[in-house]
Amino acid sequence: MAGRITVADTAILSYIAEYKFLTVKQIAVLTQRSLQVIRRRLRFFEDESLVVMQERGFGKGPGRRENIIILIEPGIELLRDKGILSENAAYVIDKRLDFTIDHDLLVNWFFIHLIQIGREKPCLSTKQLTVSSHNLKQGDVDKPLLMERFSSNESSENYHSMIPDGVFIITDKESEKTLLFFLEVDMGTETLVNTKQSPNDIRQKIINYQALFRTGRYRRYEKIFKDRLNGFRLLFLSNTPARLRALCRLFREMPPTDFIWLADQDQMFSNGLSAEIWVRGGKDNEKLQSILGHKLSFKITVTDKIR
Numbered sequence: 303m304a305g306r307i308t309v310a311d312t313a314i315l316s317y318i319a320e321y322k323f324l325t326v327k328q329i330a331v332l333t334q335r336s337l338q339v340i341r342r343r344l345r346f347f348e349d350e351s352l353v354v355m356q357e358r359g360f361g362k363g364p365g366r367r368e369n370i371i372i373l374i375e376p377g378i379e380l381l382r383d384k385g386i387l388s389e390n391a392a393y394v395i396d397k398r399l400d401f402t403i404d405h406d407l408l409v410n411w412f413f414i415h416l417i418q419i420g421r422e423k424p425c426l427s428t429k430q431l432t433v434s435s436h437n438l439k440q441g442d443v444d445k446p447l448l449m450e451r452f453s454s455n456e457s458s459e460n461y462h463s464m465i466p467d468g469v470f471i472i473t474d475k476e477s478e479k480t481l482l483f484f485l486e487v488d489m490g491t492e493t494l495v496n497t498k499q500s501p502n503d504i505r506q507k508i509i510n511y512q513a514l515f516r517t518g519r520y521r522r523y524e525k526i527f528k529d530r531l532n533g534f535r536l537l538f539l540s541n542t543p544a545r546l547r548a549l550c551r552l553f554r555e556m557p558p559t560d561f562i563w564l565a566d567q568d569q570m571f572s573n574g575l576s577a578e579i580w581v582r583g584g585k586d587n588e589k590l591q592s593i594l595g596h597k598l599s600f601k602i603t604v605t606d607k608i609r
Contacts, residue, residue, distance in 0.1 A: 307380065310335075311343060315352065315377055316386050321410045322434045323370045327608050328407075331414050336609050344371060352377035370403070404541075408567060409467045409487050411604075412539055415575045416470060418604050419594075423576075426598070429527055430470035447526070450514060464510050471527050472594070482523060482534040483593070484511065490545040494552050504549070508556055511536050515561060535593065537580075538564045546581070553584030563593060574602035 310333070317332050318324050324332070330340050347353045355369040373381075381387040413430055420428045433448060451463045468485040486507070496503040514520050520534050540546040546566045553559040560583040569579035578592045578599050592599030 306346075311347075312381070312384060312386070314340070314343060315347070315373060315381055318353065318371055318373045319378070319381055319387060320432060320434060321413070322406055322432075323372045324410060325368050325370055325407065327368065327605075328410055328414055329371070330609070331604055331607050332417070334607070347371075347377070350376070352380065370407070405487060405489050408489070408539070408541070409485070411567075412485060412487065412570065412575070413468060413470075415570055415602075415604050418574065418602055418607070419472070419576050422600065422602050423598070425475050426594070427473045427475060428470060429473075430468060431526070432468050433465065450510065450519070464507060469523060471523075471529060471531075473529065474598070480527075480529045480531065481593075482520060482527075482531045484534060484536045486536065486538050488538055488540045488545060488549065490541055494548060504552060505556065508553065508559065508562070511562075512556075512558070534561065536562045537593070538562060539570065540564065540566045542566060543568070547586060550581060550584035550586040557583075559583045563591070571605065572603065574600070574604065577601040 314329055314333060317329060321328075326337060326340055326344065329335075329344075330337050333340065344353065344355070348355060351374065353371050354374055355371055357369055378387060409432070413432060416428050416430060420426055431448060448469060449463055449465050451461045466484045467487045470483050470485070471480050472483070473480040488504075492507075493503040495505045515534065521531060524531050538546075538549055540549060543566050546564055549564055553562055553564075562584065563580040563582050564584065564586075565575075565579045565581065569577075573579050576592060576594050576599055578590045578596070580591050580593055582588070582591055594600075
């Protein structure tokens with residue numbers, strides 16, 4: 303069977319490992335191949351017990367119901383044999399926790415849009431870390447590389463932790479400037495402010511990021527990305543415009559929040575991440591901006607690439 307796996311096949315399986323699971327349309331955009339070709343190869347993978355397919359619905363984005371493709375143990379072993387995954391690579395095969403599916407699919411669409419920025423603008427390059435990134439499978443497997451731990455104050459022994467939905471950089475090759483970004487995809491399920499000061503509400507999450515900014519602990523990513531970093535931006539992608547407005551109200555009450563940029567998924571699918579769709583610092587009464595700046599901003603509809 304291994305002899306029948308092509309380089310292109312390995313790329314498809316590698317993408318599935320990177321993103322935990324993908325839809326046919328997402329794989330088509332990532333690989334720049336047609337839906338027909340992708341479906342044919344996925345049927346082969348399924349026959350060889352490398353992947354399983356499960357039908358799931360996704361309320362936004364292209365299409366309503368379609369299969370998600372999940373890598374299973376023989377597929378994981380194949381990538382390990384090829385040196386793509388380390389022996390520490392651990393992937394959740396059982397995806398019966400449906401309440402996380404829509405969130406993770408939207409995270410995947412975000413990074414697919416991010417990759418498209420570099421494809422459309424060769425002067426820009428992107429590097430990303432997802433929760434399942436291959437290069438996270440190194441070192442301490444008990445503590446994900448993206449995990450951050452914070453105490454309530456300097457003298458406190460009580461720590462709470464957070465794991466961003468992703469971390470990435472965008473580099474302008476001409477100016478040789480690099481920007482660091484953290485990603486939070488918000489599906490409207492988390493409490494904005496808990497009266498009991500829960501470590502799991504959005505307010506505490508922002509306090510954590512403010513501490514990350516203030517202390518400079520984000521600079522550990524200089525070693526990971528091998529680039530010099532000066533500050534970062536936190537991107538919040540919300541599932542609805544109403545949720546975006548609620549987040550904006552909260553962030554305006556929690557300065558400094560100018561490093562936080564917000565958009566909703568409809569804007570991303572309609573215009574792309576690089577367009578002027580972002581609210582800065584919760585100030586939704588001001589002109590929308592591009593995370594690339596006005597001169598480099600452009601619109602791109604990723605779903606138009608599906609053929």
